[in-house]
Amino acid sequence: MLRYGSIIFLILMSGFVHGQSAKPSIGQLPPFTKWYQNPLGVSPISLHTGNGLWIPAIAAAAILLFTHQDSTQRARFAYFNESGISRGYYANKTSVFQNNTGVLFFARRWMALGGEVSAYHVRDNVNDTWGFGLRPFVRFYLVHQEKWRLYFESGAGLIVFLDEFPQPSGFFGDERMGTHFNGSPKYGVGAEITLERSLALIVGVRHVHVSNGDHPSDDRNPGHDSNGFSIGFLYTPKR
Numbered sequence: 713m714l715r716y717g718s719i720i721f722l723i724l725m726s727g728f729v730h731g732q733s734a735k736p737s738i739g740q741l742p743p744f745t746k747w748y749q750n751p752l753g754v755s756p757i758s759l760h761t762g763n764g765l766w767i768p769a770i771a772a773a774a775i776l777l778f779t780h781q782d783s784t785q786r787a788r789f790a791y792f793n794e795s796g797i798s799r800g801y802y803a804n805k806t807s808v809f810q811n812n813t814g815v816l817f818f819a820r821r822w823m824a825l826g827g828e829v830s831a832y833h834v835r836d837n838v839n840d841t842w843g844f845g846l847r848p849f850v851r852f853y854l855v856h857q858e859k860w861r862l863y864f865e866s867g868a869g870l871i872v873f874l875d876e877f878p879q880p881s882g883f884f885g886d887e888r889m890g891t892h893f894n895g896s897p898k899y900g901v902g903a904e905i906t907l908e909r910s911l912a913l914i915v916g917v918r919h920v921h922v923s924n925g926d927h928p929s930d931d932r933n934p935g936h937d938s939n940g941f942s943i944g945f946l947y948t949p950k951r
Contacts, residue, residue, distance in 0.1 A: 742937075749801050750919055750937060752899055760921035760937065764897035765868040768850035775823055782821040790816045790824075794944025798920045800936055803881035804836040808920060808938050812847075816946075822853040830896065832871065834936075838879040843922075845871030845896050861904045865916075868897035877922065878934050888934040890924070897921045904946055912946040 741753050742760075752759040759767065793813045800806040814828025825848070832843040849867020871894050878890040902916025922936040 796942025798938035798940025841875035866899040
């Protein structure tokens with residue numbers, strides 16, 4: 713029952729944060745974006761949109777349905793806290809300070825379903841506000857060693873800013889005003905390095921996107937994109 717509930721939760725959440733209604737042609741990146749700024753933003757992958765939850769959710773559902781749990785798997789839950797910073801690469805070049813606190817459920821030894829509570833502080837020459845949100849995500853462990861693991865993660869959630877974000881930037885004549893209520897997709901890679909039996913250091917790099925998905929309209933959706941890093945700790949209770 714838990715595995716089917718997790719799948720349904722991931723898929724339903726993604727409907728709220730599905731990306732912009734105007735889609736670029738297959739193989740194209742968003743306007744003014746270089747491939748290294750948003751390497752998985754090329755359509756139709758577009759992990760900086762709601763696809764950042766749809767695609768991992770579908771992959772996770774297939775894994776849960778068609779693979780078996782590893783009998784050697786011990787820990788099922790882990791808890792983490794991480795902080796980081798990312799820097800916008802167009803418009804106001806906004807700095808985003810983040811803190812994420814959450815839980816991982818290891819549905820498989822090499823895949824975890826996660827959820828986190830996020831706090832954002834965004835700042836530049838015209839923006840200076842806080843945002844608070846919730847985000848489900850999926851973490852896939854690409855390399856799984858005894859003392860360290862490498863992972864790829866992707867997810868998308870909802871975030872509410874105290875002030876409307878982003879404020880008009882004037883970038884290429886863009887004077888649109890953002891909104892209080894936005895989607896917050898992210899994707900990235902990272903490593904978990906074991907410090908002791910129950911504690912690991914986590915470090916990662918990620919792409920962060922903020923957008924309201926053209927709700928109420930594209931006239932209120934200037935959006936934000938940035939890249940950055942994070943560092944934190946993962947606690948796995950002993951069994």
